Amino acid sequence: MDSLEPASNLLEYNEARYRILAEQSGVMITLHRPGDWAYTAVNPAVEQLTGYRADELLGLPAYELFHPEDAWAMQHKLIPAIKKHGTRTFRYRSRNRQGLYRWVESTHRSIRDEQSGELKEIIAVTREVQQEVEAEQALQRLAAVVEASADLVLLCDEQLQVLDLNRAARQALERPETDSESGERFSLRDYLSTESVQKIRTIALQVARQKGRWQGAIRLNLPEGKDGVWQLEQLIATNTEPVYGLYSLIIRDRSEEHAVQQALQDKQQQLAHSERLMSLGEMASGLAHEINQPLASLLNYARGGLRKLKQKEDLAPQQLSQLLTAMEKQAERAAAIVQQLRSMVKKTPHRPEIIELGQSLREAVNFVEQELEQQMVDIRWQEPNGKALVMADKVQLQQVWVNLLINALEAMAQASERRGSAKSGREIKISIRESLIPETQSSDWQVEICDQGAGISVDRMTQIFEPYYSSKSSGLGLGLSISRSIIESLGGGIDVDSDGKSYSCVKVRLAACREVQER
Structure with missing residues (x-):
């Protein structure tokens, strides 16, 4: 009959396994002292992420590498939250060896004494998210431009159900702000003649699917009491996941030109x-x-x-x-x-x-x-x-x-x-x-x-x-x-x-x- 391996040997074996995982990991894993948040242990990935060697970081308070704005938030908001709740994930700008600030994302978890509950240290897992942040910022800038545009910009599916629209579209079509917030949908068909709907379904959507974009002029029927000439002039297909099968519609006010x-x-x-x-x-x-x-x-x-x-x-x-x-x-x-x-x-x-x-x-x-x-x-x-x-x-x-x-x-x-x-x-x-x-x-x-x-x-x-x-x-x-x-x-x-x-x-x-x- 096989005998059980001694507990001490099993503990040493597990510690060795975890050490290998930490050392081979592509993300930065660090331990911090609760008082000043100084580095007490770091894995080799720290040099790849920051440019600093492990011996240069040990004993250094982590927030000294933070951007000044993020360091204040770390000291006055994040650290108290970690101490209270145990775990927090946040993004901040960290300075590398070249003096450049790069966006990173860290998940901090507090480690406490099992008997007394005293906070002993904090473990942090950090990865670089510079490209993600830049992409999000570019998307936010684009969204701001679309929202501020005088053109009507709508996101529709193939059935012409409107999934989202900008401020100009909400005002022109008299749609409440709650539409997009509640997820309530409406159909662009309500503002088009039967002939125009047929033209969009049989021509515009097909051209957009094949070539990525359709350009033309299809007039909308504005709500009763509204004057003007509004034309659907561009229909752009989204051919990438996860929004495949959706279309951006650009509608312009041609009232002045018409007059x-x-x-x-x-x-x-x-x-x-x-x-x-x-x-x-x-x-x-x-x-x-x-x-x-x-x-x-x-x-x-x-x-x-x-x-x-x-x-x-x-x-x-x-x-x-x-x-x-x-x-x-x-x-x-x-x-x-x-x-x-x-x-x-x-x-x-x-x-x-x-x-x-x-x-x-x-x-x-x-x-x-x-x-x-x-x-x-x-x-x-x-x-x-x-x-x-x-x-x-x-x-x-x-x-x-x-x-x-x-x-x-x-x-x-x-x-x-x-x-x-x-x-x-x-x-x-x-x-x-x-x-x-x-x-x-x-x-x-x-x-x-x-x-x-x-x-x-x-x-x-x-x-x-x-x-x-x-x-x-x-x-x-x-x-x-x-x-x-x-x-x-x-x-x-x-x-x-x-x-x-x-x-x-x-x-x-x-x-x-x-x-x-x-x-």
């Missing part, structure tokens, strides 16, 4: 309206003739009918029907001209709608038909097989075409006067063609209005789009400037090409629109 854009749009519409009135004034004689034609025909039909009635001639039903039908057509023609004039003169709000370019251009050509006849200028069309659809304001787009057609006619009239050539056989070419954009896999429609005028010199080419620039003695010189503003507000562009002698071509680009509901 400025609205004011600019209002000014543009006012200028466009003034320019339309000027154009109509310049075309007054032609427009009067245009209206007089159907009115004169209508009057002739009416007089013819009255004459037959006075002469007591019988009108067969078929003849009467033909007479009334002819009168109706002329009346409708006059009404259409008046309606077109009213649309050009009337101030209307900006109303984007799907427009067919061919129809819009033909209506503009009809508007200047009298000028075309007077100058004996024909229109040569080149159109695509299908419909060329764009999203634009009908009146403003038609104003662009009228401006360009009037400019073409005036250029051709000036060229005829200079050359002394015959007016017949001249034409304005209007073409509509589609151009593909490989980068975005989308397409534009390009409208070209080309004339056979005197051309535009290189010097004038740099000025023609400037406000109030004009080569004519009359007019405001706003036609091309307003036309460019209108086209650019639609996301398009306008350019001019000319040989400077006998040819000019204005090229207008507009984004193609394919979203048409079949009726």
